[in-house]
Amino acid sequence: MRYGTIIGTLLLIFIGGCATTGTTGSETAVAPAEPARVYSTVGDPGKLNSEQPTVFITGANRGIGLEFVRQFSERGWNIIATARNPGSSTELLALADGYPRLIVEELDVTDHERIDGLALKYAATPVDILLSNAGITPRYKSAFAKVEGVDWDMALQSYEVNAMAPLKLAQSFMDLVAASDTKKIVVISSKAGSFELSPEMPMMYSYRASKAALNMYMYALSFETVKRGITVTLLSPGQVNTTPGFKMKGAIEPEESVSKMLAVIDGLTPENNGQFLDYEDGRVLGW
Numbered sequence: 468m469r470y471g472t473i474i475g476t477l478l479l480i481f482i483g484g485c486a487t488t489g490t491t492g493s494e495t496a497v498a499p500a501e502p503a504r505v506y507s508t509v510g511d512p513g514k515l516n517s518e519q520p521t522v523f524i525t526g527a528n529r530g531i532g533l534e535f536v537r538q539f540s541e542r543g544w545n546i547i548a549t550a551r552n553p554g555s556s557t558e559l560l561a562l563a564d565g566y567p568r569l570i571v572e573e574l575d576v577t578d579h580e581r582i583d584g585l586a587l588k589y590a591a592t593p594v595d596i597l598l599s600n601a602g603i604t605p606r607y608k609s610a611f612a613k614v615e616g617v618d619w620d621m622a623l624q625s626y627e628v629n630a631m632a633p634l635k636l637a638q639s640f641m642d643l644v645a646a647s648d649t650k651k652i653v654v655i656s657s658k659a660g661s662f663e664l665s666p667e668m669p670m671m672y673s674y675r676a677s678k679a680a681l682n683m684y685m686y687a688l689s690f691e692t693v694k695r696g697i698t699v700t701l702l703s704p705g706q707v708n709t710t711p712g713f714k715m716k717g718a719i720e721p722e723e724s725v726s727k728m729l730a731v732i733d734g735l736t737p738e739n740n741g742q743f744l745d746y747e748d749g750r751v752l753g754w
């Protein structure tokens with residue numbers, strides 16, 4: 468390259484730099500740095516035992532997620548349990564108090580940067596089971612409304628939490644799952660998202676649509692997981708009593724749902740990759 472060309476190129480880079488920073492060369496404007504967000508962690512990740520398998524669970528502070536934590540701790544597993552607000556997750560913190568291999572990490576599953584951050588933080592920990600459980604369940608005021616009552620904000624939130632978040636988690640944690648012995652991605656879905664099995668009634672628009680989208684996301688993902696020896700499976704937990712102080716007619720308790728789901732999870736084979744299974748006996752459910 469001739470000297471003239473080099474000088475011209477350098478001049479262009481310099482002018483370009485000034486244009487983007489808005490400086491004249493005599494001053495340097497430095498944009499004020501955003502303070503780094505600090506997330507809370509309860510427990511010492513150093514206490515995870517490399518001899519034990521590891522499960523990563525979302526929405527672990529109550530309901531089905533909390534029961535999964537309880538039952539995995541009885542099995543002696545390493546547990547990375549996530550919750551939006553660890554500080555107020557009383558029951559989860561009580562479990563962590565008595566079980567050193569349970570780490571509680573703050574995670575709002577719509578926070579993709581945090582998901583990436585956690586995958587980086589635990590990069591050296593093979594994740595045997597990535598368990599996406601967190602969900603916006605149809606308990607909000609308009610959930611049972613007909614079409615004129617659909618709350619569009621809840622519709623978007625349901626899509627982000629119920630459908631997008633499990634895919635984002637799978638994207639970020641795929642290498643960690645692939646590095647494990649078990650290699651399972653388990654996602655809690657719902658019969659409400661199935662065309663075949665959901666009630667023939669105009670209600671739960673956003674919940675049903677978000678779970679149907681989740682099912683398709685995971686079905687599509689299964690064509691990638693198969694290449695890495697990972698089994699991705701959707702589970703219906705049954706109708707489970709998780710609203711404090713309220714019992715649904717015919718519903719089961721979280722203990723029963725989770726112990727049966729664990730039996731199904733234990734028995735998963737590569738043949739179950741991309742399937743939607745029932746908690747009770749692992750039978751294949753219709754989409």
Ligand SMILES: NC(=O)c1ccc[n+]([C@@H]2O[C@H](COP(=O)([O-])OP(=O)(O)OC[C@H]3O[C@@H](n4cnc5c(N)ncnc54)[C@H](OP(=O)(O)O)[C@@H]3O)[C@@H](O)[C@H]2O)c1
Binds near residue numbers: 552576603628657
């Ligand atoms: N219970 C049933 O009968 C039933 C039936 C079919 C399917 N399911 C599915 O099973 C899963 C668990 O249900 P559940 O009955 O245990 O639900 P739940 O009692 O309503 O608990 C939902 C969990 O998800 C968490 N969550 C919601 N939005 C979140 C977000 N943005 N980031 C992180 N966590 C978030 C909640 O955290 P906060 O405490 O911070 O809100 C809570 O831990 C859900 O996916 C649900 O759709 C349940």
